[in-house]
Amino acid sequence: MKSRAWKSVIPVLVGAAIALIPAPHGLAPNAWHYFALFAAVIVGLILEPVPAAAVGVIGVALGALLGLVNAPAASGGPKLSPADESIKWALAGFSNATVWLIFSAFIFSLGYARTGFGKRIALFFVKALGRRTLGLGYAVTLADLILAPLTPSNTARSGGTIYPIIRNIPEMYGSYPGESSRKIGSYLMWTAFAATCVTSSMFLTALAPNLLALEMVRKVAGLEISWAQWFVGFLPVGALLIAALPFLVYVIYPPEIKVSREVPAWAARELDKMGRITRRELIMAVLVVLALALWIFGGSVINATTVGLAAVALMLVTGIVSWEDILGHRPAWNVLVWFATLVTLADGLSRVGFVSWLAPLTTGFLSGVSPTLMMAALAVIFFVVHYLFASITAHVTAVLPVMLAAGVAVPGMSPRVFALLLCYSLGIMGVLTPYATGPGPVYYGSGYVSRKDFWTLGLVFGFIFLAALLLIGLPYLSAIF
Numbered sequence: 001m002k003s004r005a006w007k008s009v010i011p012v013l014v015g016a017a018i019a020l021i022p023a024p025h026g027l028a029p030n031a032w033h034y035f036a037l038f039a040a041v042i043v044g045l046i047l048e049p050v051p052a053a054a055v056g057v058i059g060v061a062l063g064a065l066l067g068l069v070n071a072p073a074a075s076g077g078p079k080l081s082p083a084d085e086s087i088k089w090a091l092a093g094f095s096n097a098t099v100w101l102i103f104s105a106f107i108f109s110l111g112y113a114r115t116g117f118g119k120r121i122a123l124f125f126v127k128a129l130g131r132r133t134l135g136l137g138y139a140v141t142l143a144d145l146i147l148a149p150l151t152p153s154n155t156a157r158s159g160g161t162i163y164p165i166i167r168n169i170p171e172m173y174g175s176y177p178g179e180s181s182r183k184i185g186s187y188l189m190w191t192a193f194a195a196t197c198v199t200s201s202m203f204l205t206a207l208a209p210n211l212l213a214l215e216m217v218r219k220v221a222g223l224e225i226s227w228a229q230w231f232v233g234f235l236p237v238g239a240l241l242i243a244a245l246p247f248l249v250y251v252i253y254p255p256e257i258k259v260s261r262e263v264p265a266w267a268a269r270e271l272d273k274m275g276r277i278t279r280r281e282l283i284m285a286v287l288v289v290l291a292l293a294l295w296i297f298g299g300s301v302i303n304a305t306t307v308g309l310a311a312v313a314l315m316l317v318t319g320i321v322s323w324e325d326i327l328g329h330r331p332a333w334n335v336l337v338w339f340a341t342l343v344t345l346a347d348g349l350s351r352v353g354f355v356s357w358l359a360p361l362t363t364g365f366l367s368g369v370s371p372t373l374m375m376a377a378l379a380v381i382f383f384v385v386h387y388l389f390a391s392i393t394a395h396v397t398a399v400l401p402v403m404l405a406a407g408v409a410v411p412g413m414s415p416r417v418f419a420l421l422l423c424y425s426l427g428i429m430g431v432l433t434p435y436a437t438g439p440g441p442v443y444y445g446s447g448y449v450s451r452k453d454f455w456t457l458g459l460v461f462g463f464i465f466l467a468a469l470l471l472i473g474l475p476y477l478s479a480i481f
Helices: 002-020 029-047 052-065 082-095 097-115 117-129 133-150 154-166 185-202 208-221 227-252 262-274 279-297 304-317 323-328 330-351 354-366 371-388 392-408 415-431 439-445 451-480
Strands: none
Touching: 002 029, 029 052, 029 330, 029 354, 029 392, 052 082, 052 330, 082 330, 097 117, 097 133, 097 154, 097 208, 097 279, 097 304, 097 323, 097 330, 117 133, 117 154, 117 262, 117 279, 133 154, 133 185, 133 227, 133 279, 154 185, 154 439, 185 227, 185 415, 185 439, 185 451, 208 330, 208 392, 208 415, 227 279, 227 415, 227 451, 279 304, 304 323, 330 354, 330 392, 354 392, 371 392, 371 415, 371 451, 392 415, 415 451
16 A cells, blocks of 8 residues: 555656746746646656556546646637637547557457467467477467557567467476576577567557557657558568577577477367367458458558458457457557547647757757767667666657657658657567566566566667667668658
8 A cells, every 4th residue: 555655646746846846948837837747647657556547537637627738729610718628638539540540459359369369370380380499489479470460469469369378388398487497488488578579560550559659750740651651661670580589589598498399289289179260260360361451552542540440340240259348348448548648648748839849959969960870869769768667658658759859850850760760669679678568577477587587688689679670770761761
C-alpha cells in the first residue's frame, strides 16, 4: 500500500513543481501549465499507480476541466463555448482512425488464439527446423515473423504464443534456470526475445506504439505513411537482422547443446494432438492474407482502418470470434481507451504551442552539423533515452513529438526519412533492458538469462540493431525518399 501511495504522490508532486515555476520566455502560461500536467501523466505512465489507461483518462479529464487546451473552431462552423471546445478536444482521440486500427488488429490477434492458428504455425516451424539448436533459433524467429503483421502486441505474440511453446523445450535436455541454463534454454529465450524486437519494427501493425507514432508523425510533421511504405522502408534492415539474428546469438551467446533431435518429435506429437487443420483456421489464414494484401496493395483505394474493421466484421460473420469474445477481450478495449487518451494528450502539446517552442532549443547544441549527422545524432539520443522508460508507449508520447518537431525545423533534413528513422527504432529499442518492452519481463522472469547477461546482451544487441538502422537504413531511406 505504501508503494502505491508513493507512486500516486510522485506524479502529483512533479506536476505541481513544474506548474509553480514561472512560464519560460516565449511560452504562454496555459501552455506551461499543460506541460506540467503532461509531465505528471508521463511519470504516472512510468510508475503506474493505477493502470496506464486510467492514467490517460485522468490526464485528459483534468486537461478538459482546467480548460488548458481548446479545440480549434471548425471553418465556417458555429463558435463553441470554452467548455464545449475543451470536451471536444478531450474526446477527439476516440474518433481517431489510427486508434481504431490498433483496436481492430488486437481483435485480429484474438483470432489467432481462438482458432489455434498461431500455435500451429509455431509448432510447424519447430518441427521443420528444430533438429539442431541453430535451426530451432530460426524456427522461433520465423514463427514470430509470420505472426507479427497482425499481432500488434508483442507481449501477446511472443510472451503469449511463442514462449508457452518453447518453455517446454529446455527441460528435455536437462536445461533449467540457473547452472544448467546455458545448455540450451538461455540461447532459446534470448533468441525469441531479440527476434520479437526486430519483427516489432518490421511491420507497422506488429507493435501498437508504431501506430501511435505514425499518428504523431501525421500531426506534427504533416506526413502520411502507409503500411506498404513502412514495410518497404525497413525491409533491408529487417531482412538482414532476421536472417542473421539466430546465428549472431549462436556465436555471441552460444548454447552448450548443438543438436536437439527430441524437439521435432515433440512438436510432431503436439501437432497430432491439435488434429487436422480446421475450417476456422483456414478461414483465419484467408483473412490474414486478404488483410495483408489490402494493406500492401490497396492503400490508394481503401483506408487501412477500414480494412481492419472489415476483417473484424468478417471474423464475426464467419464465427472466428463471437461478439461475446470481443466484449470480453479486455486488452483490446484497454488499448482503445489508453491510446485514444494518449493521442489526445500528445496532440495537446502541439495545440498549446509547447512543441514548436521547444524544438529549436533541442537542436541548438547541434548547430553547424550536417543534416545527415544531425539526423543520426537525434536518432541515437531517441534510442538511448529509452533506458529511462519502462514503456515504449510512454516513450513515444513524451519524446517523439519534440524530436519530430526539432528535426522538421532543420533546413536540408528530409522530414520523412527522419520520421521513419525514429519510428523504426521503437521495436528494436525493446531489446535494451528487462523492462524496455512487454515480453522483456516474461523472458527475464523465465530465469534462463541472468540479470548480468540480460543487461550485457541488451547493450550488445541494442548496438547491433541501431548500427544496422543507421548504416543500412539511413542511406537506403535517403535514396528511396
